[in-house]
Amino acid sequence: MHDRRAIDIAREVCGSASATIAIGTCAAFGGIPAAGPNPTGALGVSDAVPGVKNLINLSACPANVENLTALLVHYLTFKRWPALDQYRRPLFAYGKSIHDGCERRAHYDAGQYVEEWGDAGHREGYCLYKMGCKGPVTFQNCPHIKWNGGTNWPIGCGHPCIGCSEPNFWDTMTPFYRHLPGAPGFGAASDLDKIGAMAVAGVGAAFAAHGLIQIAKRVGENRYAPVTPPAKEEGDR
Numbered sequence: 001m002h003d004r005r006a007i008d009i010a011r012e013v014c015g016s017a018s019a020t021i022a023i024g025t026c027a028a029f030g031g032i033p034a035a036g037p038n039p040t041g042a043l044g045v046s047d048a049v050p051g052v053k054n055l056i057n058l059s060a061c062p063a064n065v066e067n068l069t070a071l072l073v074h075y076l077t078f079k080r081w082p083a084l085d086q087y088r089r090p091l092f093a094y095g096k097s098i099h100d101g102c103e104r105r106a107h108y109d110a111g112q113y114v115e116e117w118g119d120a121g122h123r124e125g126y127c128l129y130k131m132g133c134k135g136p137v138t139f140q141n142c143p144h145i146k147w148n149g150g151t152n153w154p155i156g157c158g159h160p161c162i163g164c165s166e167p168n169f170w171d172t173m174t175p176f177y178r179h180l181p182g183a184p185g186f187g188a189a190s191d192l193d194k195i196g197a198m199a200v201a202g203v204g205a206a207f208a209a210h211g212l213i214q215i216a217k218r219v220g221e222n223r224y225a226p227v228t229p230p231a232k233e234e235g236d237r
Contacts, residue, residue, distance in 0.1 A: 021056045021068070097135065097138060105127075107121075
């Protein structure tokens with residue numbers, strides 16, 4: 001078989017298989033080899049073998065063995081393949097963005113960002129969005145299952161997500177250390193630096209408003225509380 005083209009082998013194997021699992025971003029979407037200008041004409045399975053039966057993509061560079069195991073166990077248990085997203089990836093593994101499950105999400109919401117490598121925010125575990133993290137537009141369960149037997153994951157180690165599980169990530173996510181032009185949840189044209197300041201101001205305003213509400217509540221309670229006449233002292237008529 002050494003004289004046969006890989007594309008011919010893929011067509012033969014995928015054409016007769018009950019299901020095809022494309023493991024890794026290269027197999028699923030072409031990966032780095034398919035990055036522009038793609039001189040070799042690299043393709044993912046869906047483009048190389050159109051119409052393949054029951055194609056399931058397990059993208060990421062590399063694919064996580066935990067997701068592969070879960071996929072096979074699902075089929076052995078239920079005798080059917082799991083629900084897939086628009087890129088034919090299992091929803092149980094790719095149904096939510098990394099941003100939604102990130103351990104640094106609270107810092108993002110508070111407007112606390114790493115400004116440069118090794119600064120105080122970096123050491124404190126602040127959000128890596130300004131350092132180029134692509135978690136808001138990347139879908140995978142890395143924050144939950146992690147890597148190397150659940151030891152850690154890139155963001156946990158202080159490195160931003162580069163979006164390796166997404167189609168055309170090399171072309172659309174680079175430069176890897178430049179943040180996205182907009183901020184999720186605030187509109188595509190949002191200014192991240194202003195959002196951070198707004199978030200901090202908003203938290204302060206919330207605390208101030210809470211204090212004012214509590215004061216007003218106490219004033220109201222005192223205003224409408226029944227008045228108890230003072231007890232008569234001995235000798236009073």
